[in-house]
Amino acid sequence: MSVRRRLVVYVQGYDPRGLPEYYRMFRQEFRKTLALYGLTGSVGKPANDPERFVTTWHADMHGAGWDVDTTYMFLRWEDIIRRDFARPAWWKVPAMYLAMLHTIAQGMVWRILQAHWRFGLFIIYPMVLTTLWALAGAAVGLAAAKLIAWTGLPLWLGDLIGAGVGFAAFAFALNATEKHTYLLYLCDDIVSTWQFAHGRRPDWEARMDLFAGYLVDAVKASDADEVVVVGHSSGSFLAVDVVDRALARDPALGEHGRPVRLLTIGANLPVVGFYKKAQWFRDRLRRLAVSSQIGWVDFQSRHDIMNLWPFDPVAGHGIDPGPARRNPKVVSISFRDMWRPGNFGRRRWRFFQAHFQFLLANELTEAPYDYYLICCGPQDLAARAAAAH
Numbered sequence: 001m002s003v004r005r006r007l008v009v010y011v012q013g014y015d016p017r018g019l020p021e022y023y024r025m026f027r028q029e030f031r032k033t034l035a036l037y038g039l040t041g042s043v044g045k046p047a048n049d050p051e052r053f054v055t056t057w058h059a060d061m062h063g064a065g066w067d068v069d070t071t072y073m074f075l076r077w078e079d080i081i082r083r084d085f086a087r088p089a090w091w092k093v094p095a096m097y098l099a100m101l102h103t104i105a106q107g108m109v110w111r112i113l114q115a116h117w118r119f120g121l122f123i124i125y126p127m128v129l130t131t132l133w134a135l136a137g138a139a140v141g142l143a144a145a146k147l148i149a150w151t152g153l154p155l156w157l158g159d160l161i162g163a164g165v166g167f168a169a170f171a172f173a174l175n176a177t178e179k180h181t182y183l184l185y186l187c188d189d190i191v192s193t194w195q196f197a198h199g200r201r202p203d204w205e206a207r208m209d210l211f212a213g214y215l216v217d218a219v220k221a222s223d224a225d226e227v228v229v230v231g232h233s234s235g236s237f238l239a240v241d242v243v244d245r246a247l248a249r250d251p252a253l254g255e256h257g258r259p260v261r262l263l264t265i266g267a268n269l270p271v272v273g274f275y276k277k278a279q280w281f282r283d284r285l286r287r288l289a290v291s292s293q294i295g296w297v298d299f300q301s302r303h304d305i306m307n308l309w310p311f312d313p314v315a316g317h318g319i320d321p322g323p324a325r326r327n328p329k330v331v332s333i334s335f336r337d338m339w340r341p342g343n344f345g346r347r348r349w350r351f352f353q354a355h356f357q358f359l360l361a362n363e364l365t366e367a368p369y370d371y372y373l374i375c376c377g378p379q380d381l382a383a384r385a386a387a388a389h
Helices: 018-037 078-085 089-105 108-115 117-150 155-176 183-197 202-221 234-249 279-290 344-348 351-359 371-376 381-387
Strands: 005-011 040-043 054-063 066-075 226-232 260-265 294-301 329-333
Touching: 005 202, 005 234, 005 371, 018 040, 018 054, 018 066, 018 078, 018 371, 054 371, 066 202, 066 371, 078 183, 078 202, 089 108, 089 117, 089 155, 089 183, 108 117, 117 155, 117 183, 155 183, 183 202, 202 226, 202 234, 226 234, 226 371, 234 260, 234 279, 260 381, 294 351, 294 381, 329 381, 344 351, 371 381
Parallel strands: 005 066, 005 226, 226 260, 260 294, 294 329
Antiparallel strands: 040 054, 054 066
16 A cells, blocks of 8 residues: 555653654654655654643655655653652662562563573563672672771771661662663663553553543544554553553544554563563453454564564463464564664664664665654555565
């Protein structure tokens, strides 16, 4: 199907940067895409609705014999995320340990390691590194206590000073390396995702329900040839949640004369779906798996350790919908097809940057995946996914 008008609904993941960073990135990477393919186009200014948690901008792209107008709806909840990030470190770290110990005790980490060992290592990385920093702090504190004792001061005073020095060393290591390790960010991410999976985030649920209403209204009001709901990273399980909620609100969603597609990229669905208490989420996956109204495409890459590859989002959760299954179409892509040769090895090990490649412009023209052509090009998502194999 040739697309002339498209509506993209982007469900923000767990990232406190929110709208300013994502709009800057979209505009910058859009321009790179135009230059790469020799196209023309522009991105309009974002229009924020002060009474709704949504910001919209328009993009037009033009090629030989085709023109596409895209409306890009950015669904916002960075206000909630920033409240999470405002929690003090003395709360974040113990809460992360409690969530991880519960996760390990349930066998979830083992299931993730079986699904893909690299993603499993990424899951336990925050706890392992935080523990190493704590042990290093304890070693510094012990050395300080022995030094104080050597001066002849009372042992209790040496122990007290040593404990303070050790805690200060741990706190320094945690904060000084945050720019590179993202440990405090990951503490918030782990705890909040655990809470959401166990039904303990009514603020998240209320916002996703609001987003579902926005989606239903936007589809009904749109004259687009295609509607694409996008979820990247943690936005993947939230996009699944929003689309299923929207179907519950409007069982005819996707039957209003324009196809509705769900696009998950760099997805990490098991961080919710593998919890025993998350049957509600597995039910959402089952319903989407058999939906005739929603076309779901999941792009994943072995070069991104922050998504599961290879992974079937339905069967991987132990769901067997039988012959009625329609979704998702899983497409494996290689960043080698998207990056200029020369420094591939170095780039793939910059984990967070590689993870965001799903939202960045390509550097080569023949790649089967290109985010900005998916959003703004003339080929519909189903055809692009089919051609990727």
